[in-house]
Amino acid sequence: GDSVTQMEGPVTLSEEAFLTINCTYTATGYPSLFWYVQYPGEGLQLLLKATKADDKGSNKGFEATYRKETTSFHLEKGSVQVSDSAVYFCALINAGNMLTFGGGTRLMVKP
């Protein structure tokens, strides 16, 4: 079946550091890929998405590129802020099925 694997956290960075959170997936065909963010005490929010190979999703300074050849969708941000501290979930939808989530990666940004 479909699956999503994320790097384990927590990821701890200083403010203004570069962020990469790795995400790889296993799925047949051409899934749509997503990053969700969960701030403390809140529900998940869609951060960005990409629906086909080589598409780049972007939002709030975050980017991720759909790489079919490496089955990856790594999340990046050039300069993180304390307010980016949250749990980030990579997810996919394949063939109209439901969302399949990765385990989540906690990001902690220190001033």
Place this chain on the structure above:
Amino acid sequence: DAGVIQSPRHEVTEMGQEVTLRCKPISGHDYLFWYRQTMMRGLELLIYFNNNVPIDDSGMPEDRFSAKMPNASFSTLKIQPSEPRDSAVYFCASSTQGPYEQYFGPGTRLTVT
């Protein structure tokens, strides 16, 4: 606009008691999803509705769990009887595009002692 509303935000109950979690989806959204989040199992889809009709309940862990959607603006998830292993955060989400573009509520943190 109001987002997805869930109540209560926190629930503490004793083993064996009945628990009812409530969700009000965003107006106009015709899909509603119930998820459970735990440290051990991550995020799991329990059940989802389309136009108030349950479409897939294969994620409901056992018969102690039931969900209803009597109208387009209200859904409940009931656990009877509750057990300590049901302790988790339960999220409700809604959308107009099936599994795409889901909007999540703030969740209900359930603790069963």
